[in-house]
Amino acid sequence: MRVALFVACFDDAMFPATGKAVTVLLERLGHEVAYPPGQTCCGQVHWTTGYHREAAALARAFTGAFEGCEVVVTPSASCAATVRGAYPRIARTARDPALARAAEGLAVYELTEFLVDVLGAADVGAYFPHRVTYHPTCQSARTLGVADRPLRLLRAVRGLDLVELPAAEECCGFGGAFAMKNADVSVAMVADKVRHIRDTGADVVCAADNSCLAHIGGALSRLRGGVRAVHLAEILAETGPS
Amino acid sequence: MTPSSPGRTPSSAGTGGDGTAGTDGRGTAGARGPGPPPRPKFAAAARAALTDTRQRRNLRGATAVARGRAAAATAEPADWEALREAGRAIRDETLLGLDTHLEGLERAVTAAGGTVHWAPDAAEARRIVTALVRATGAAEVLKAGSLAVREIGAGDALARAGITLRETALADLVVQLGEDEPSHLLSPAAHRDRAEIRELFLRKMPGAPPDLPDDPEALAAAARAHLRGRFLSARVAITGANFLVAETGTVVVLESEGNGRMCLTLPDTLITVAGIEKVVPTWADLEVFLQLLPRSSSGDRMTPYVSSWTGVTPGDGPAEFHLVLLDNGRTQALADEIGRAALRCVRCSACLNVCPVYERTGGRAYGPVYPGPIGAILTPQMRGVESAADASLPYASTLCGACADVCPVKIDIPGVLVHLRGKVVESRRRRPVPTPELLMMRGLAWTMGDPRRYETALRRGTRWVRLMSRGGRIRRLPGLLGTWTEARDLPLPPSESFRGWWRRRNA
Numbered sequence: 001m002r003v004a005l006f007v008a009c010f011d012d013a014m015f016p017a018t019g020k021a022v023t024v025l026l027e028r029l030g031h032e033v034a035y036p037p038g039q040t041c042c043g044q045v046h047w048t049t050g051y052h053r054e055a056a057a058l059a060r061a062f063t064g065a066f067e068g069c070e071v072v073v074t075p076s077a078s079c080a081a082t083v084r085g086a087y088p089r090i091a092r093t094a095r096d097p098a099l100a101r102a103a104e105g106l107a108v109y110e111l112t113e114f115l116v117d118v119l120g121a122a123d124v125g126a127y128f129p130h131r132v133t134y135h136p137t138c139q140s141a142r143t144l145g146v147a148d149r150p151l152r153l154l155r156a157v158r159g160l161d162l163v164e165l166p167a168a169e170e171c172c173g174f175g176g177a178f179a180m181k182n183a184d185v186s187v188a189m190v191a192d193k194v195r196h197i198r199d200t201g202a203d204v205v206c207a208a209d210n211s212c213l214a215h216i217g218g219a220l221s222r223l224r225g226g227v228r229a230v231h232l233a234e235i236l237a238e239t240g241p242s
Numbered sequence: 243m244t245p246s247s248p249g250r251t252p253s254s255a256g257t258g259g260d261g262t263a264g265t266d267g268r269g270t271a272g273a274r275g276p277g278p279p280p281r282p283k284f285a286a287a288a289r290a291a292l293t294d295t296r297q298r299r300n301l302r303g304a305t306a307v308a309r310g311r312a313a314a315a316t317a318e319p320a321d322w323e324a325l326r327e328a329g330r331a332i333r334d335e336t337l338l339g340l341d342t343h344l345e346g347l348e349r350a351v352t353a354a355g356g357t358v359h360w361a362p363d364a365a366e367a368r369r370i371v372t373a374l375v376r377a378t379g380a381a382e383v384l385k386a387g388s389l390a391v392r393e394i395g396a397g398d399a400l401a402r403a404g405i406t407l408r409e410t411a412l413a414d415l416v417v418q419l420g421e422d423e424p425s426h427l428l429s430p431a432a433h434r435d436r437a438e439i440r441e442l443f444l445r446k447m448p449g450a451p452p453d454l455p456d457d458p459e460a461l462a463a464a465a466r467a468h469l470r471g472r473f474l475s476a477r478v479a480i481t482g483a484n485f486l487v488a489e490t491g492t493v494v495v496l497e498s499e500g501n502g503r504m505c506l507t508l509p510d511t512l513i514t515v516a517g518i519e520k521v522v523p524t525w526a527d528l529e530v531f532l533q534l535l536p537r538s539s540s541g542d543r544m545t546p547y548v549s550s551w552t553g554v555t556p557g558d559g560p561a562e563f564h565l566v567l568l569d570n571g572r573t574q575a576l577a578d579e580i581g582r583a584a585l586r587c588v589r590c591s592a593c594l595n596v597c598p599v600y601e602r603t604g605g606r607a608y609g610p611v612y613p614g615p616i617g618a619i620l621t622p623q624m625r626g627v628e629s630a631a632d633a634s635l636p637y638a639s640t641l642c643g644a645c646a647d648v649c650p651v652k653i654d655i656p657g658v659l660v661h662l663r664g665k666v667v668e669s670r671r672r673r674p675v676p677t678p679e680l681l682m683m684r685g686l687a688w689t690m691g692d693p694r695r696y697e698t699a700l701r702r703g704t705r706w707v708r709l710m711s712r713g714g715r716i717r718r719l720p721g722l723l724g725t726w727t728e729a730r731d732l733p734l735p736p737s738e739s740f741r742g743w744w745r746r747r748n749a
Contacts, residue, residue: 009696009700012700013703013735014732014735016736016738017736019744020740023744035744037741038693040690040692040693046686046687047660048660049683050662050663050666050667050668051664051667051683051687054683054686055687057687057691061690061691061692065693089657089660138640138644142643142644142647169644171598171644174640175640175641175642178637178640178641179726179730180722180725180726181285181637181725182285182288182599182638183726183728184289184292185285185599185638187729187730188602190730214732214733218726218731219729219730221715221730221731222730
C-alpha cells in the first residue's frame with residue numbers, strides 16, 4: 001500500500017527520529033511510504049488556543065497538501081484527532097463547506113490504528129529488551145479511541161517487559177498552550193504523572209504522541225529521573241542486532 | 243451563529259445586556275462605588291491554591307472517593323447511555339422552547355397560590371429577595387444549599403439590610419463559619435478535612451461541645467444540635483431548586499441531609515431562587531433526571547431526600563411562596579448555538595470530580611460561584627469574556643476530555659471551551675494594540691501557511707535554539723515560551739529535521 005506520511009511540525013523539528021521510525025517500520029512491513037512535501041502544520045495549536053481564522057487557513061493548506069492520498073498516517077495522535085475531529089468544526093466556524101468536503105475526503109490514521117486495523121498487524125517484528133510503561137494520551141485514548149491497540153502492539157514486541165502505569169488515564173498536564181498559560185497547574189499534573197511512571201520501575205515511558213512525551217520527558221529530564229520518554233513508533237521500529 | 247433561534251424568555255426584557263451584575267458573589271457589583279478588586283486570572287488564583295498542600299490532599303481524597311462512587315453507580319443501570327441521551331434530548335428541547343415552558347410554569351405556580359418574580363440580573367434578584375424578607379420583618383433567614391442564592395450575592399445584600407442569612411447545609415455552614423469561599427458544587431467544604439472542621443466548630447459554632455471529637459458522625463450531630471433551634475424559630479427560608487416542573491408549577495430539591503426539607507416546611511415564608519434553565523416540562527421528564535443526577539453526583543442510586551412543593555396549602559407548610567426566576571446572563575448563553583449546551587447542566591459535579599485541573603486547584607480559582615469544568619464554560623458565557631479573569635476560564639483546561647465522558651447530559655465541555663477560546667481571541671482582536679500572543683500566533687500561522695517559509699524558519703529556528711542549549715538540553719526559553727522551561731527541559735532539536743533527512747535519503 002502507498003502510505004502518505006504526515007510528520008507533525010513539532011516532530012519534524014524536534015523529534016525527527018519518530019518520523020524516521022515510522023518510515024522504516026512501514027517499509028519493513030512492505031509498504032511504500034510517501035512524504036507529501038507541501039505539508040507543514042495541521043493547525044491544532046491555533047484551533048485549541050482560539051485562533052480559529054488561522055486554524056482554518058492551516059487546515060486548508062493541510063487538506064491541499066494531502067489531496068488525493070489514499071491513506072494518511074501520522075505518529076501524532078493529537079494531530080490525527082485534529083484532522084478527524086476538529087476539521088469539520090473548523091470548517092463550520094469558518095463557513096467553508098469546501099474545507100469540510102476536503103477534510104471528509106481524507107483518511108487519516110494514527111499509527112497504531114493503521115497498523116492494527118488497516119494492516120491487521122499486531123506483531124510488527126520488533127525487539128526492544130527494556131522495561132516499558134505506556135501512557136495513553138488523552139487525544140489518543142479519548143478523542144480517537146485507540147483503546148488497547150498500542151498495548152497489543154507493545155505486547156507483541158520481543159524482549160519488552162510491559163508494566164502497567166497507575167492512573168494511566170489521567171492527563172499529563174500538557175494540553176498545548178495550557179502548559180504555558182497555566183504552567184503551575186501543568187507542572188503539578190506532570191509531577192504526579194512522573195511519580196506514577198517512576199513507581200512502575202520502568203526505564204522507558206512511551207506514548208503515541210510526542211507533544212505529551214515532550215512534557216513528561218522534559219519533567220523527567222529536569223529531575224534526572226532515569227526514565228526515558230520514547231515514542232511508541234521508535235520502539236516498534238527497533239529490531240535489535242540482526 | 244443564529245442568535246435569534248432560541249425563544250426569548252419573558253425574563254430577558256430589561257436585561258442590562260452584559261449580564262454581569264452581581265455574579266461576583268460579593269453583592270457589590272450592582273451597587274455604586276469602586277466595588278471589589280478585580281478577580282485574579284485563573285493561573286494566578288491557581289498558583290496560590292497549589293501551594294496549599296492540605297487543601298490539595300483533601301481535594302484529592304474527596305474527588306477520588308466521589309469519582310469511584312459515581313463510576314460504580316453509573317456502571318450499574320444497563321440503560322445508562324440511553325438515559326444520558328434522554329437527558330440530553332430533554333434538556334435541549336426544553337431550552338429551545340424555554341419561553342413557553344416558563345410561561346406555563348408561571349401560570350401553574352400562580353394557580354397554586356405562589357408568586358413568580360422575574361429577575362433579569364443578580365441586582366434585581368437581590369432587590370426582590372431583600373424586599374420580600376424585609377416585608378416579613380424577620381431579622382434572620384435560613385438558607386438551604388443553593389448556587390443561585392450565592393450567584394446573586396443574597397447574603398451580603400441581606401446583611402446590608404440588617405438581616406442575617408444562616409446556612410443550613412452542613413458544608414455551607416462550614417464555609418460560612420470559616421468565612422471561606424466554597425470550593426465544590428456539591429460539597430462546598432470539600433477542601434476541608436474533619437480536623438479543620440472540628441477546630442472551626444469549636445471556635446465559631448455556639449454550643450459546640452468542648453470535647454467534640456473529629457469523627458463525621460459527631461460533627462454532624464453537633465451541627466444538627468446547633469441548627470435545630472434555628473429551624474424551629476425561623477420564619478423565612480430561602481432555597482434554590484434542582485428542577486422546576488412546568489406542568490404543575492412544582493419545585494423539586496434534592497439533598498442528602500434533610501436540612502433543606504426543614505427549611506421548606508417550618509417557616510411561614512418560603513423564597514426559591516432558581517435559574518430559568520431549571521425548568522423541566524413534565525413529571526415524566528423528571529424521571530430521567532432523578533436517575534441521572536444522584537448516580538453522577540454522589541454515586542447514590544437515589545438521593546436520600548427528594549422534596550417537592552407546589553404553591554401553598556392552607557394550614558400546611560409555608561403560608562407564602564415566592565419563586566424568583568433568574569436570568570443573569572442565561573439568555574445570553576442560550577443565544578449561543580454551541581455554548582448553550584452549558585445550560586443543560588444539572589449541577590451534578592461529576593465533571594469536577596474527574597477534572598485533573600480542578601483536583602489540584604480546588605474551586606476557588608474558578609471564581610466564587612461555578613467551579614470546575616462546567617464553571618469554566620458557564621461563567622464566561624453568563625458574564626462575558628471582557629475581564630481578564632473571565633477570559634482566563636476557557637483556558638483553565640488541558641482539553642483532556644474526562645469531563646465530557648462523565649457528563650450525564652453529554653455536554654461537550656472541551657468543544658465549548660474551544661468555542662469560547664475563539665470568542666476570547668475575537669474580543670482581543672478588536673483591541674487597538676495587538677497582544678503579544680496574537681502577534682506570535684499570526685506569525686506562526688503565516689510561517690506555517692507555506693512550506694517554503696516554514697522550512698526557512700525551521701532551519702533558522704533550529705540553529706538559534708541549538709545555540710541556546712546547554713549539554714544537549716534547552717533549559718531556558720525566552721518570552722512567552724519561558725513558562726515551559728520554568729520546570730521542564732526541552733530536548734535539543736537535531737540539526738537535521740525529518741524533511742531534511744527525507745530529502746537527503748531520496749536524493
